[in-house]
Amino acid sequence: MAPTYDALVIGTGFGGAVAACRLAQAGLSVRVLERGLRYPKGSFPRDWSNPFNGWLWRYGQGLFDVKLLPGMSIVQAAGYGGGSLIYANVHLRPPAETFDSDWPEGYSRAALDPYCDLVAYMLDLQPITASGRDLPTKTQRMREVARKLGREQQFFYPDLAVRFASRGEPMPNKFGVPQEGCNGCGECDIGCNVRAKNTLDLNYLAVAEQNGAEMTTQAEATRIEPLSSAGYRVTYTDHAADGAPRTVDARRVFLCAGTVNTTELLLRCRDQWGTLPRISDRLGCRYSANGDFLAFAFDTREVWDPAEGPTITTSLVVDQGQGKDKTWFLFQEGGHPGQAAGLLQVLDLGRDLRVPADLLQKELVRALRRRSPSESDLQKQKGRFQAVFLAMGRDRANGRLALRPLSGDMEVRWDVPSNLPLYRTQEQLCQDIARALGARAVFNPLWERLHIPVSVHNLGGCTMAEEPAYGVLTPDGEVHGHPGLYVLDGAALPASTGVNPSSTIAAVAERNVEAAIREALGHPGWTAPERAGTPSGRAAAEPFRASMRMSTRVAPPKVVPREDPMRSVVIPEGGTVLSPTPVVGLRFTERMRGFIHPGHEPVTDYAGAEHEGKSQGRGAEFTLTITLTNLDRFLAEKAHAGIAQGTVHVHGLTPPGGAEVERGVFNLFVDTDSYYERRMLYLLPFTGLDGEQYLLDGYKHVRDDDGFDMWADTSTLYTVIRRGGDRGSPAVASGIIRLGMPDFLQQLTTFAVLGTTSPVAKAHALKRFGSMFMGNLWDVFARTKLE
Numbered sequence: 106m107a108p109t110y111d112a113l114v115i116g117t118g119f120g121g122a123v124a125a126c127r128l129a130q131a132g133l134s135v136r137v138l139e140r141g142l143r144y145p146k147g148s149f150p151r152d153w154s155n156p157f158n159g160w161l162w163r164y165g166q167g168l169f170d171v172k173l174l175p176g177m178s179i180v181q182a183a184g185y186g187g188g189s190l191i192y193a194n195v196h197l198r199p200p201a202e203t204f205d206s207d208w209p210e211g212y213s214r215a216a217l218d219p220y221c222d223l224v225a226y227m228l229d230l231q232p233i234t235a236s237g238r239d240l241p242t243k244t245q246r247m248r249e250v251a252r253k254l255g256r257e258q259q260f261f262y263p264d265l266a267v268r269f270a271s272r273g274e275p276m277p278n279k280f281g282v283p284q285e286g287c288n289g290c291g292e293c294d295i296g297c298n299v300r301a302k303n304t305l306d307l308n309y310l311a312v313a314e315q316n317g318a319e320m321t322t323q324a325e326a327t328r329i330e331p332l333s334s335a336g337y338r339v340t341y342t343d344h345a346a347d348g349a350p351r352t353v354d355a356r357r358v359f360l361c362a363g364t365v366n367t368t369e370l371l372l373r374c375r376d377q378w379g380t381l382p383r384i385s386d387r388l389g390c391r392y393s394a395n396g397d398f399l400a401f402a403f404d405t406r407e408v409w410d411p412a413e414g415p416t417i418t419t420s421l422v423v424d425q426g427q428g429k430d431k432t433w434f435l436f437q438e439g440g441h442p443g444q445a446a447g448l449l450q451v452l453d454l455g456r457d458l459r460v461p462a463d464l465l466q467k468e469l470v471r472a473l474r475r476r477s478p479s480e481s482d483l484q485k486q487k488g489r490f491q492a493v494f495l496a497m498g499r500d501r502a503n504g505r506l507a508l509r510p511l512s513g514d515m516e517v518r519w520d521v522p523s524n525l526p527l528y529r530t531q532e533q534l535c536q537d538i539a540r541a542l543g544a545r546a547v548f549n550p551l552w553e554r555l556h557i558p559v560s561v562h563n564l565g566g567c568t569m570a571e572e573p574a575y576g577v578l579t580p581d582g583e584v585h586g587h588p589g590l591y592v593l594d595g596a597a598l599p600a601s602t603g604v605n606p607s608s609t610i611a612a613v614a615e616r617n618v619e620a621a622i623r624e625a626l627g628h629p630g631w632t633a634p635e636r637a638g639t640p641s642g643r644a645a646a647e648p649f650r651a652s653m654r655m656s657t658r659v660a661p662p663k664v665v666p667r668e669d670p671m672r673s674v675v676i677p678e679g680g681t682v683l684s685p686t687p688v689v690g691l692r693f694t695e696r697m698r699g700f701i702h703p704g705h706e707p708v709t710d711y712a713g714a715e716h717e718g719k720s721q722g723r724g725a726e727f728t729l730t731i732t733l734t735n736l737d738r739f740l741a742e743k744a745h746a747g748i749a750q751g752t753v754h755v756h757g758l759t760p761p762g763g764a765e766v767e768r769g770v771f772n773l774f775v776d777t778d779s780y781y782e783r784r785m786l787y788l789l790p791f792t793g794l795d796g797e798q799y800l801l802d803g804y805k806h807v808r809d810d811d812g813f814d815m816w817a818d819t820s821t822l823y824t825v826i827r828r829g830g831d832r833g834s835p836a837v838a839s840g841i842i843r844l845g846m847p848d849f850l851q852q853l854t855t856f857a858v859l860g861t862t863s864p865v866a867k868a869h870a871l872k873r874f875g876s877m878f879m880g881n882l883w884d885v886f887a888r889t890k891l892e
């Protein structure tokens with residue numbers, strides 16, 4: 106049987122909206138599946154007392170899809186209009202050099218510019234300065250701060266997809282959809298209830314519907330399989346009908362479910378269902394968090410008023426170093442709705458949460474829930490003096506999205522240390538700006554304690570390349586080996602853009618859907634009507650199907666090139682000013698070896714388990730490189746946390762060469778209830794030979810017991826091996842792993858100071874670390890004897 110539709114689009118974000126619009130304008134029969142709801146005017150959730158009342162994506166409803174994946178926290182939208190519903194409206198084009206590497210042939214800034222112009226036309230972009238009103242307080246403060254820091258030449262006002270017409274008066278936009286002017290309420294990131302944001306449902310998707318596209322919301326695609334004739338069958342869950350499974354057939358499928366969801370769906374189709382077996386083994390690779398970095402500033406000297414004006418209104422470029430040592434990122438001031446002030450104040454408290462690292466995420470969620478639903482006057486007043494800082498930049502795009510072997514859960518493998526120079530510079534600038542505002546910089550606690558970044562701009566995983574050996578898609582976005590299946594969203598981008606990525610995602614989708622339409626129509630000259638300045642792109646084309654509709658719409662004005670606001674930025678020779686804030690880190694390598702015994706009872710009889718393990722030759726060892734990204738913070742924080750990377754070998758569970766430690770955490774001298782006791786914690790997750798997830802959960806108990814045995818205390822790791830990812834998982838073995846004197850002497854030679862080349866600064870850093878180490882040992886061992 107012939108497929109029902111010419112084209113099926115999955116997802117209605119920046120990729121999906123462009124695809125649906127152009128395919129429908131070209132006269133193809135188009136069906137669109139979107140998992141989330143439509144949000145008509147005034148319908149975005151505002152019940153602050155209950156996170157599940159319309160806010161969080163669960164059981165087929167909710168606006169925010171928050172994924173706390175191992176390795177990365179990701180925030181994305183669910184709804185008709187995708188990320189545009191909750192994004193901060195910023196549209197920027199990446200600098201030309203972004204395309205110099207990693208992008209396939211045919212991509213350059215010049216080649217993409219006409220498509221960016223088209224996106225700018227459709228979304229009616231303009232900077233805050235075009236609003237004709239006084240600039241919001243935070244906008245003015247940022248300009249002053251840029252000047253104070255000697256960064257004025259890198260400061261600019263980015264384009265925003267916001268309608269700055271008169272407030273409260275609905276007026277049709279250029280596609281005939283009524284919109285009001287922005288009232289400056291600062292609620293862009295939780296949905297604009299007055300429709301002043303130029304969200305995709307008001308332009309691209311509206312045009313798609315005007316041209317006959319059939320939209321089905323609450324429809325979540327779960328499986329794609331090829332039909333015996335040309336085309337594909339897509340199975341979806343109908344959330345509007347209690348999760349009933351349904352199918353739809355189409356000649357071509359355009360997968361636009363967003364970076365993580367698109368990659369996950371293709372991974373499942375290839376590896377779980379086996380329906381798309383020819384997808385390249387590069388699927389999941391070249392994942393990028395787009396260098397996202399989140400921070401806050403509390404207690405600004407002067408009022409900041411985060412709830413005034415659109416969420417983001419300014420940008421600052423940082424451009425330092427050369428070649429592979431280049432650090433390039435944007436800093437943007439952020440606002441938040443007034444009602445969210447108390448939520449952020451909970452994050453401030455997150456620094457002092459005295460919980461083991463693996464429980465931090467859960468504890469933060471609990472703290473947020475415990476928060477009073479109604480903000481106190483004090484919280485509201487404090488809220489006027491707090492700011493959100495956002496940075497994004499060119500990271501190495503060297504992450505990987507994958508399904509865990511047995512559970513099939515999604516995970517992100519993200520290499521923090523190789524991206525550390527970027528994060529370190531972003532952190533420095535946040536400190537500088539907070540200081541210039543007379544405020545305290547506060548960092549996302551998941552970053553501080555676990556080195557898990559938050560990304561709202563993630564990209565890649567399903568990237569374009571000429572050959573399947575290097576990427577999943579052709580340069581035109583079609584899946585290598587599966588003709589007629591396309592990916593047109595953030596997943597397709599092969600590198601970080603460094604800037605807010607929506608414009609690039611939409612422009613690449615414009616380019617690639619144009620190529621797909623040309624091929625489908627057999628008409629190599631087809632372009633979007635707005636680009637061509639014709640009433641319908643299809644008007645000049647040969648009819649593709651008998652069912653094609655003829656458009657009677659008037660010709661839209663032709664798109665004209667738009668000036669890039671970043672053109673005004675001047676980068677001095679030698680780069681932008683260096684931060685005066687030192688961020689010095691430390692790194693060392695540690696090797697420990699010992700014995701474990703499986704199933705030993707009781708688990709806490711570590712010495713007995715060690716003895717048994719030794720007699721049976723059941724060794725366990727690890728070699729870890731421990732990185733303390735910021736020595737100041739490491740010393741100041743109660744958790745004294747570092748990143749642990751390396752390999753762990755456990756007899757019978759891993760290959761002899763060991764398994765990779767995945768997101769290991771090391772805590773030096775965590776306080777206990779007793780002043781004279783400390784713990785050093787090692788949490789080392791790894792995947793066993795059987796594909797199961799395991800955790801090496803070890804602690805050193807530093808205490809002054811009867812004998813003066815400082816060496817034994819600091820070198821004895823009481824170890825439990827757990828099957829599962831956290832400390833609540835069942836124990837499968839226990840024993841003791843020790844630091845031997847030769848290994849310790851070797852360890853001393855591995856200490857390296859990061860972030861400075863000054864010998865004095867290096868010596869100072871080592872001295873501070875040594876003093877902290879010895880100070881704790883002094884508290885535990887010496888004071889008890891002297892007091």
Ligand SMILES: Cc1cc2nc3c(=O)[nH]c(=O)nc-3n(C[C@H](O)[C@H](O)[C@H](O)COP(=O)(O)OP(=O)(O)OC[C@H]3O[C@@H](n4cnc5c(N)ncnc54)[C@H](O)[C@@H]3O)c2cc1C
Nearest residue numbers: 116118119120140187188193194195326363594595605607
């Ligand atoms: C709080 C926040 C602020 C941001 N601010 C900015 C900004 O100012 N500027 C900027 O450029 N970017 C911003 N971003 C990022 C931007 O929103 C994303 O980069 C962009 O939306 C990605 O576009 P996309 O087409 O790849 O996917 P999305 O826009 O995420 O669209 C994917 C769509 O697919 C749907 N979907 C997912 N799975 C399925 C399925 N299985 N079946 C059917 N439908 C499915 C989703 O519900 C969604 O509607 C922000 C993001 C967030 C979270």
Ligand code: SF4
Nearest residue numbers: 287288290291293297
């Ligand atoms: S500031 Fe308020 S009115 Fe203006 S775009 Fe944002 S949410 Fe809409």
